[in-house]
Amino acid sequence: MSILDREHIVAPMTYNRWxxxxxxxxxxxxxxxxxxFSVFNLxxxxxxxxxxxxxxxxxxxxxxxxxxxxxxxLGLSAAVAGxxxxxxxPRKAMFTAACCFGGGFLVSAIGVATHQLWIVYxxxxxxGGCGLGIGYISPVKTLITWFPDRPGMATGMAIMxxxxxxxxxxxxxxxxxxxxxxxxDMGVTATFVTLGIVYFVFMSIGAVIVRVPAANWRPxxxxxxxxxxxxxxxxxxxxxxxLKTPQFYLLxxxxxxxxxxxxxxxxxxxxxxxxxxxxxxxxxxxxxxxxLLSLFxxxxxxxxxxxxxxxxxxxxxxxxxxxxxxLYAIVPSTxxxxxxxxxxxxxxxxxxxxxxGFATIPAYLRDIFGVQYVGAIHGRLLTAxxxxxxxxPVLVNYIREYQINNGVAKAxxxxxxxxxxxxxLLIGSLCNLAVKAVHxxxxxxxxxxxxx
Amino acid sequence: xDGNGTKKDYTLQVILAxxxxxxxxxxxxxxxxxxxxxLFQ
Numbered sequence: 001m002s003i004l005d006r007e008h009i010v011a012p013m014t015y016n017r018w019x020x021x022x023x024x025x026x027x028x029x030x031x032x033x034x035x036x037f038s039v040f041n042l043x044x045x046x047x048x049x050x051x052x053x054x055x056x057x058x059x060x061x062x063x064x065x066x067x068x069x070x071x072x073x074l075g076l077s078a079a080v081a082g083x084x085x086x087x088x089x090p091r092k093a094m095f096t097a098a099c100c101f102g103g104g105f106l107v108s109a110i111g112v113a114t115h116q117l118w119i120v121y122x123x124x125x126x127x128g129g130c131g132l133g134i135g136y137i138s139p140v141k142t143l144i145t146w147f148p149d150r151p152g153m154a155t156g157m158a159i160m161x162x163x164x165x166x167x168x169x170x171x172x173x174x175x176x177x178x179x180x181x182x183x184x185d186m187g188v189t190a191t192f193v194t195l196g197i198v199y200f201v202f203m204s205i206g207a208v209i210v211r212v213p214a215a216n217w218r219p220x221x222x223x224x225x226x227x228x229x230x231x232x233x234x235x236x237x238x239x240x241x242x243l244k245t246p247q248f249y250l251l252x253x254x255x256x257x258x259x260x261x262x263x264x265x266x267x268x269x270x271x272x273x274x275x276x277x278x279x280x281x282x283x284x285x286x287x288x289x290x291x292l293l294s295l296f297x298x299x300x301x302x303x304x305x306x307x308x309x310x311x312x313x314x315x316x317x318x319x320x321x322x323x324x325x326x327l328y329a330i331v332p333s334t335x336x337x338x339x340x341x342x343x344x345x346x347x348x349x350x351x352x353x354x355x356x357g358f359a360t361i362p363a364y365l366r367d368i369f370g371v372q373y374v375g376a377i378h379g380r381l382l383t384a385x386x387x388x389x390x391x392x393p394v395l396v397n398y399i400r401e402y403q404i405n406n407g408v409a410k411a412x413x414x415x416x417x418x419x420x421x422x423x424x425l426l427i428g429s430l431c432n433l434a435v436k437a438v439h440x441x442x443x444x445x446x447x448x449x450x451x452x
Numbered sequence: 453x454d455g456n457g458t459k460k461d462y463t464l465q466v467i468l469a470x471x472x473x474x475x476x477x478x479x480x481x482x483x484x485x486x487x488x489x490x491l492f493q
Contacts, residue, residue, distance in 0.1 A: 010459070014462075014464070015462065016462035016465070016466050018466050018470075019462060019465060019466055019469050021471035022466075022470050022472060023469070024471045025473040025477075026472070026473060029473060029476065040491070161473070161477070164477050164481065166478060166480075167480030167481055167484045168476045168477065168479065168480035168484065169475070169480075170480075171480070171483045205472070209469060237474055281491070284490050285490050285491045285493070286491075287487065287490065288487055288488045288489060288490035288491035288492075289491050291484045291485075291487045291488040292488035292491060294484060295481065295484055295485065298481075340491075344491065420481060444484065
């Protein structure tokens with residue numbers, strides 16, 4: 001399929017680079033659906049009983065594994081496919097992601113229609129998860145190459161789409177299920193088929209639009225700095241060599257700890273807000289709180305990644321950690337003061353930095369290891385996300401349970417958690433401070449560098 | 453310049469591409485913002 005190959009998508013010199021971010025957004029807006037998968041949980045517990053769950057219907061814990069498997073395969077596929085992606089280019093990778101993600105929905109539709117949960121695990125979990133991982137990293141290197149003057153902003157735009165995808169998927173899925181629902185069918189099968197086709201088409205449009213720049217292309221008026229800034233290399237570190245550097249592992253922990261602190265709170269935001277403000281934040285208002293945090297999460301991806309182009313990646317992460325420690329430390333006080341506005345503001349900023357952490361890391365990797373293998377290195381670093389996806393919620397849930405079991409009031413049960421989160425951010429801050437430029441011995445020699 | 457030596461203008465394509473992704477994104481953000489307002493009601 002030669003039209004998918006890198007050689008066939010080299011842009012003419014007059015190509016407008018502002019076509020590339022929407023191509024990336026076509027993919028990220030679709031795969032961001034993953035954050036909204038929980039809207040299917042309740043309807044999928046009533047596929048047989050319809051009005052109420054029947055004995056043979058699936059349980060919520062069993063359905064929870066669908067999302068968990070997808071996130072595990074996101075990390076695995078990003079780590080494994082990164083090197084392949086750098087070789088074949090973004091169009092083939094985006095199209096592969098479209099096939100996997102759209103196909104995952106179609107396979108899951110078969111699982112729902114035949115009421116075989118393992119087929120849904122295989123469909124959305126394994127196949128869809130691979131689509132998530134390949135789709136997530138597919139436009140990153142391309143964007144960085146098109147925007148050498150603003151790599152943070154460029155990747156921030158795409159990764160913002162991942163945060164925003166759930167905003168579209170959630171109401172769309174609910175509307176589709178209500179449209180297809182009958183007295184004998186919850187409408188999940190038809191919704192999965194529709195979403196599978198829509199996502200496949202939308203992601204394929206991104207694959208059609210995307211181009212890579214010619215080897216000697218430069219943005220108009222841009223000249224690479226003669227002397228690279230501190231921590232910003234003009235050399236190349238091979239992906240295998242990157243794994244032998246302390247910088248990779250320091251950045252792995254930087255991402256993991258930043259995400260752990262945010263993801264644990266995000267998962268518990270609804271219950272936490274109601275328990276810290278009993279009687280004042282209702283279940284409906286708490287749902288609004290979760291929505292507001294998601295907006296901060298999305299906006300932070302663009303804001304912080306763009307800001308990092310001006311103040312540097314290391315300084316940006318320093319702000320995440322320093323400000324995060326301060327905010328986590330004062331959150332319990334906002335509850336004691338009874339100030340909902342301050343409470344929401346603190347968590348809004350925390351969640352903006354959670355999103356910002358995801359969006360700034362590709363540019364940080366580019367600064368440290370060079371452009372050539374940034375897709376593959378980013379893919380391997382995303383295993384930190386998978387790890388944080390386990391650490392964060394477990395930490396928040398278990399500490400809360402422990403506190404309540406030991407007689408602590410529900411309103412105060414999160415205080416220790418907040419201080420532990422602040423401690424994690426302190427460790428993350430130390431890891432970030434320890435990041436230095438990669439030693440010359442790790443750089444690829446000119447004769448070893450592959451042709452662009 | 454394209455292969456025929458003529459300069460191609462991508463402005464319309466850029467506008468269409470941004471509309472393609474911008475409209476659903478703004479719709480989703482609007483729906484979420486409306487929902488978030490319940491927190492302050």
